[in-house]
Amino acid sequence: MTAYAFYLTTIIVYGAVDAMACLALNVEFGFAGISNFGFIIFQSVGAYVAAVLSMPKASTSNGGFQQYILGWHLPWPFPWIGAALAGGLLALPFVFLVGKRLRGDFAAVGLLVSAVLLNVLVKDYVPLFNGDAGISIVPAPFQSHWNPQGLIYQFAYGGVAVVLTILVYFLLRRVTESPYGRSLRAMRDNDIVADSLGKNLRRQRTSMLVLGGMVAGLSGAILVGFISLWAPGAWGYAETIVLFAAIIVGGAGNHKGAILGAILVPLAFEEVTRYIPPASNPALIPALQWVAIGLLIILFLWFRPHGILPERRRILSGAPKTALIEAPPDADALIQLGNIDELDFQQLLRLDEPAIDHRVILSTEGLSKEFHGVPVVSEVSIEVRQGRLTGLIGPNGAGKSTTLAMLAGTLPSSGGRIFYQGRDITKVPSHQRATAGLVRTFQLASEFKKLTVLENLVSAIPRQSGDSFVGALRGRRHWGREDKENIARAMEILGGFGLEQYADAYAGGLSGGQRRLVEIMRALLAEPTVLLLDEPMAGVHPNLAHKIGDQLTRLCAGGMTILMVEHELAIMDAFCDPVIVLAEGRVLAEGTMAELRAKPEVVEAYLVG
Amino acid sequence: MSSFGFGLITAAVLAIATVGFTMQFAVTNVLNLAYGSIMINSAFVAYYLNARGVTAWATLPFGIATGAVASYALNRFVFTPFQRRNLAPITVVIVALGVDLCGTFGLQAIVGGGYVSFHQSPGKEYHILGMFLSGLQLIIIGICVVVLGVIHWLLKYTRLGKAMRATSANPSLARNSGVRTQRVISTTWIISGALCGLAGTVFAMNTGVFEATSAQLYIVLLLAAMFLGGPGEPYGAMFGALTIGVATEVSAAYISPQYKEVIAFLVLLGMLTFRPYGLFGSEKTI
Numbered sequence: 001m002t003a004y005a006f007y008l009t010t011i012i013v014y015g016a017v018d019a020m021a022c023l024a025l026n027v028e029f030g031f032a033g034i035s036n037f038g039f040i041i042f043q044s045v046g047a048y049v050a051a052v053l054s055m056p057k058a059s060t061s062n063g064g065f066q067q068y069i070l071g072w073h074l075p076w077p078f079p080w081i082g083a084a085l086a087g088g089l090l091a092l093p094f095v096f097l098v099g100k101r102l103r104g105d106f107a108a109v110g111l112l113v114s115a116v117l118l119n120v121l122v123k124d125y126v127p128l129f130n131g132d133a134g135i136s137i138v139p140a141p142f143q144s145h146w147n148p149q150g151l152i153y154q155f156a157y158g159g160v161a162v163v164l165t166i167l168v169y170f171l172l173r174r175v176t177e178s179p180y181g182r183s184l185r186a187m188r189d190n191d192i193v194a195d196s197l198g199k200n201l202r203r204q205r206t207s208m209l210v211l212g213g214m215v216a217g218l219s220g221a222i223l224v225g226f227i228s229l230w231a232p233g234a235w236g237y238a239e240t241i242v243l244f245a246a247i248i249v250g251g252a253g254n255h256k257g258a259i260l261g262a263i264l265v266p267l268a269f270e271e272v273t274r275y276i277p278p279a280s281n282p283a284l285i286p287a288l289q290w291v292a293i294g295l296l297i298i299l300f301l302w303f304r305p306h307g308i309l310p311e312r313r314r315i316l317s318g319a320p321k322t323a324l325i326e327a328p329p330d331a332d333a334l335i336q337l338g339n340i341d342e343l344d345f346q347q348l349l350r351l352d353e354p355a356i357d358h359r360v361i362l363s364t365e366g367l368s369k370e371f372h373g374v375p376v377v378s379e380v381s382i383e384v385r386q387g388r389l390t391g392l393i394g395p396n397g398a399g400k401s402t403t404l405a406m407l408a409g410t411l412p413s414s415g416g417r418i419f420y421q422g423r424d425i426t427k428v429p430s431h432q433r434a435t436a437g438l439v440r441t442f443q444l445a446s447e448f449k450k451l452t453v454l455e456n457l458v459s460a461i462p463r464q465s466g467d468s469f470v471g472a473l474r475g476r477r478h479w480g481r482e483d484k485e486n487i488a489r490a491m492e493i494l495g496g497f498g499l500e501q502y503a504d505a506y507a508g509g510l511s512g513g514q515r516r517l518v519e520i521m522r523a524l525l526a527e528p529t530v531l532l533l534d535e536p537m538a539g540v541h542p543n544l545a546h547k548i549g550d551q552l553t554r555l556c557a558g559g560m561t562i563l564m565v566e567h568e569l570a571i572m573d574a575f576c577d578p579v580i581v582l583a584e585g586r587v588l589a590e591g592t593m594a595e596l597r598a599k600p601e602v603v604e605a606y607l608v609g
Numbered sequence: 610m611s612s613f614g615f616g617l618i619t620a621a622v623l624a625i626a627t628v629g630f631t632m633q634f635a636v637t638n639v640l641n642l643a644y645g646s647i648m649i650n651s652a653f654v655a656y657y658l659n660a661r662g663v664t665a666w667a668t669l670p671f672g673i674a675t676g677a678v679a680s681y682a683l684n685r686f687v688f689t690p691f692q693r694r695n696l697a698p699i700t701v702v703i704v705a706l707g708v709d710l711c712g713t714f715g716l717q718a719i720v721g722g723g724y725v726s727f728h729q730s731p732g733k734e735y736h737i738l739g740m741f742l743s744g745l746q747l748i749i750i751g752i753c754v755v756v757l758g759v760i761h762w763l764l765k766y767t768r769l770g771k772a773m774r775a776t777s778a779n780p781s782l783a784r785n786s787g788v789r790t791q792r793v794i795s796t797t798w799i800i801s802g803a804l805c806g807l808a809g810t811v812f813a814m815n816t817g818v819f820e821a822t823s824a825q826l827y828i829v830l831l832l833a834a835m836f837l838g839g840p841g842e843p844y845g846a847m848f849g850a851l852t853i854g855v856a857t858e859v860s861a862a863y864i865s866p867q868y869k870e871v872i873a874f875l876v877l878l879g880m881l882t883f884r885p886y887g888l889f890g891s892e893k894t895i
Contacts, residue, residue: 035699037706096882103885105640105702106840110881113829117874124867241706248703283722287714287821294710298687301704305696 005151010226011271012158016165017223018262022246023165023172023255024215029244030252030311031176032208033188035104037240038094038111039216041118044235045090046083046217047224048122048129051138053079054225066130076141080221087217091209098205104191115237123232134231138224161222168215173255174475175211179458179466179483182451184208185253186459189448196408196442197460197526198434207469238290242266245297251307253450260309265296316454316487317503327502331511332539337547338498348489350527351558356387361561362407362438362530367416369402369585377402378585379416384530384563389556391576392565395606398582400565401443404532407563408440409433420530435462437529441519441536443565449508453499453518456507457490458483460526493521512539520548524555531555533564537571549575569593581605612862613855614740620854621753622812626827627834627846628760629804633680635777635841636797638698639688642705642828646712647683647802648809649824651675653716655810656725665729666748669810676806677799683708684798717821724818749811756807757847763800764843773797777841829870830857833877839887849887852876 021043028034057071074082097110123132140148140157147153175181187194187204195201224230242265250261273289300307345351362384369377377399384390392400405411407418409430417426420438428436448456464486465471466479494500497517502510507518520536533552537545545568552562553575566572572579573593581588581596583605589596596602626648633641655672659665687708691701732744742750764770772793775783784790812827813819834853838845853873861869880887 033697035702097878101885102881104697104699106881106885108699108702109640109642109832110878113832113874113877116826116829117871117878120868120870120874238710241710244703244706281718281721284718287718287722290710290714291718294707294714297707298704298711301691301696301700301707305694305700 002151006154009151009154009158011267012155013161013222013226014270015263015267016158016161017219018243018246018266019259020165020168020219020222021216021243022250022258022262022266023168024212024219025240025243026247026252026255026258027172027176027215028208028212030247030254030258031181031188032184032205033104033191034098034205034208035108036111036209036212037108037244038113038115038118038237039212039243040235040237040239041115042087042090042213042216043220043223044118044230046087046220047230047235048135048220049086049217050079050083050221051135051224051230052129053082054139054141055135055137066133066135067127068130068135069128076225079141080218080225083221084214084218087213087215087220088210089213090217091206091213094209095202095206098209099202112237112240115240119232119236129230132232134229134233136229138228138230140225140228157226161226164218164222168218169255169259172211172215175469175472176255178472178476179464179479179486180468180472182455182459183467185451186448186456189450190446192410193442193446193448194459195431196410196434196440197522198431198439198462200431211469241297242269242293245293245300247307248297248300248305249307251309251311253311254307254309257307257309257311261307264308265293269293311450313504313506314452314455315504316452316458317491317500319504327505327509327511327514332513332541335513335517335541335544336498337544338495338500340496340498340547340551343493343496345524345555345558348493349524349555349560351555351560356557356559358385358387360384361386361421362563363419364403364407365417365419367403367406367418368414369399369406369411370414376585377406380582380585380587381416382580382587382590384561386561387556387559388578389552389562389564389576391572391579392563392582393567393569393572393579394582394588397584399585400582401534403582404440404534404563404565408438408532410440434526437527438532439523439526439528439530440532441523441534443534443538445512445515447507447510447515447518449506451507452504453494453507453510454487454490454503456518457494457522457525458486460522461486461489462527490521490525493525497521513541513544516540517548528560530561530563533562533566535565535567537566537568542570545571546574611739611741612858614742614746615862616855616858617740618742618746618749618815618854619858620851621750622808622815623830623834623854624753624847624850625756625804625811626808627831627838627850628757628843629801629808630831631835631838631841631843631846632773632797632801632804633684634835635843636773636780636794637684637688637692639692639701639705640832641683641688642702643683643708643712644805644831645824645826645828646709646716647676647679647805648812648827649819649821650679650712650716651806651809652813652819652824653720653821656727656813659727659729660725665727665814669807672810673803673806676804676809677802680802680805681795681799685795713822713825720821722820724820726818727814729814745814749815752807752811756804760804760843769793769796826870829877830854830873833873833880836877836880836885837888839889840885842887842889845887845889 025039028036052068052070053072053074055071056073058068097107122129129135183199184204187199187201191201246261246265247258249265251257273285276285360383365381367377367380380403394400406413417424425433465482471479494503499514499517516536516539523531549571556562577592578590579593579596580590581602588605589599589602630644651672654675655668658668658671688701691704735742735747772788775788776790776793780790830853834849835846837849837852856872857869860872
């Protein structure tokens with residue numbers, strides 16, 4: 001009987017440790033979109049640090065048969081706290097890998113390689129953590145007062161592990177189910193767009209790596225206190241893949257899914273294979289175990305890519321939980337704007353300067369861009385005046401979108417300077433430009449697919465008190481009321497554009513025209529001073545395009561400044577003044593459309609180009 | 610100087626492998642982390658024929674064929690279907706990791722965990738420019754030179770090579786210009802797979818003793834060599850492989866053989882941090 005009881009306590013502790021690790025990895029991967037292929041090193045550093053903090057000096061213990069650093073002989077809970085801190089600190093060197101410019105899979109490979117490297121180093125450098133043999137006889141907490149081999153102790157240990165896992169669950173949920181969590185998921189779905197809306201990608205990713213690292217470190221401490229040994233063999237890089245398999249099976253982006261995955265994959269796998277009789281080939285069972293993990297990943301990603309418990313759809317509108325709404329196939333033809341003329345943009349978008357003085361608000365001097373030595377934009381100097389709807393036209397490949405991307409900071413410029421409100425912003429990162437009021441839209445679909453339409457809109461609103469790590473930790477009481485107001489604002493503008501019935505639909509399920517509208521609304525809710533629109537009317541029905549154009553004119557009359565790249569000359573004719581013509585990366589002419597039509601070089605560029 | 614000689618051998622094997630790896634990345638934009646497992650599977654096919662009495666060098670075509678068929682199948686039946694699903698790009702990389710586990714440990718389940726080696730004499734020892742090289746090693750270097758020459762000719766002077774470069778630079782533009790990209794991609798995977806199989810077999814011959822998991826960490830050297838020369842750049846891969854191959858062996862001789870791979874790790878992390886598009890590359894258009 002007691003044998004089963006001891007077995008049960010082992011299962012409980014392992015289950016809690018695995019669940020904690022999966023919760024942490026899920027926050028990084030499922031919510032923030034960081035593919036941390038080196039996750040296991042964060043758990044491992046926690047185990048090592050907890051071990052050496054709780055053990056006596058290496059020279060005095062057990063005749064000095066093992067070597068390790070520290071040996072501070074600290075009482076519980078200090079080794080566990082130290083483990084969590086070490087897990088968090090280990091995240092800091094990876095800050096450079098998860099910055100904006102590095103592709104997600106490149107960063108993932110960097111983390112994977114770091115995990116392999118650390119394993120090799122710890123194995124070969126014995127003075128650190130006793131090398132390949134690993135550290136053993138790690139004291140259990142309170143072992144001088146209480147027999148760690150006793151059943152009551154073991155159940156108490158399991159109980160503490162489970163309670164801590166539950167606390168971690170609530171902590172992580174508090175972070176992810178906040179406006180900050182919304183920003184994390186936005187970054188996961190499309191990082192470049194999130195960046196252009198003012199989200200600091202590097203900071204968000206670092207925060208999540210640190211948070212995940214701390215939880216992972218704690219899980220390692222709990223494990224090493226129970227099994228009393230830790231060696232490089234226990235944390236090969238492939239262990240991370242097991243945890244990824246768990247999250248893929250359970251459901252990425254769902255905390256309960258992570259826990260379920262932890263129970264189904266690492267725990268059940270270890271336990272079930274224990275009962276398979278040993279084969280003549282001793283490597284057979286472990287080898288087949290790895291094959292099964294590999295197959296599990298491939299088959300789940302194919303047949304059930306969102307896992308057993310998929311990510312929840314968040315219903316923000318307060319409407320009853322409805323079935324998934326998707327746009328009908330002919331949705332584009334059916335788009336009808338709502339009461340858009342009644343929207344009070346001034347109040348809704350916090351437009352603060354109705355006084356229009358047409359001063360130069362955004363300008364460039366000799367702005368240039370090369371790709372692989374080929375000039376795409378050369379020496380472009382333009383001025384955008386406040387309160388005007390400036391058009392930017394030109395044939396395909398003229399460099400319009402590239403210019404716009406450089407203005408917003410999405411692309412770095414190769415030469416020249418950009419001034420915004422009298423300040424040189426050439427080197428300012430794009431998220432800072434966005435928070436300063438310089439906001440862009442994208443030519444290609446750029447919605448956050450797995451966010452609802454309403455979440456897409458609300459995520460863009462600047463200065464939310466719940467949209468920071470600390471703000472999220474302070475809880476709903478801190479940001480709840482403000483979030484309600486923001487949702488109401490977003491609903492109002494959604495009604496104006498006639499899309500309120502799609503409020504809780506996934507943005508990825510909308511039609512092309514609807515997604516363009518969502519993107520325009522989202523950019524407006526970012527409260528721009530200068531709005532940079534990249535072909536906002538592409539794929540929009542001409543009637544609708546004219547109605548949107550009217551609203552853009554109204555926004556400019558309200559004090560907003562707009563620079564719009566557009567193909568459609570009719571739109572330019574009707575709404576833009578002045579219009580800048582680009583051809584082959586250079587400014588060809590500038591003026592009203594009527595003036596431009598009189599210039600033969602402009603006509604020629606268009607006809608020839 | 611003898612460590613430089615070892616470095617040349619490592620570099621020769623690595624160059625063959627990296628060129629294949631980088632070509633796959635160029636046309637499909639996938640980091641094929643299952644590459645090492647196909648290398649070692651090819652080596653084992655060659656080894657089994659060798660153990661049945663076939664001369665070691667005569668088994669090379671079979672290793673090459675295994676790599677080509679396995680790589681083609683991997684792209685055709687696993688990567689392409691996943692890419693068509695429009696999932697997050699990292700999904701395919703995770704799938705590749707899953708395939709790597711299946712390939713490596715599936716092989717281990719079949720052949721067992723023991724070490725094996727080719728029945729092959731290393732040949733007479735030659736003394737060239739202060740380096741001691743065996744006949745086997747000279748042949749490997751020779752194979753490498755020939756293979757790289759063929760790849761150079763292929764990329765530079767054939768229609769296929771031109772189509773490959775076009776597909777890698779801009780797949781949709783290439784398709785619109787009349788390049789049959791799907792076919793180009795398949796052909797690339799067969800050629801790069803052949804390089805993978807060749808690299809795996811000569812890697813195993815050169816290592817002496819090997820087992821199912823021997824190539825598991827080879828991916829680190831591959832990645833380091835590829836990122837040094839710029840991902841997707843075959844010529845960069847040749848340069849990167851030479852540098853990494855020599856650097857690992859020289860550092861092994863002068864610092865410590867235990868830390869042989871560390872230099873590759875550091876190069877890779879440094880490149881990812883400061884120049885993810887290679888020493889000579891520049892950022893691609895967003």
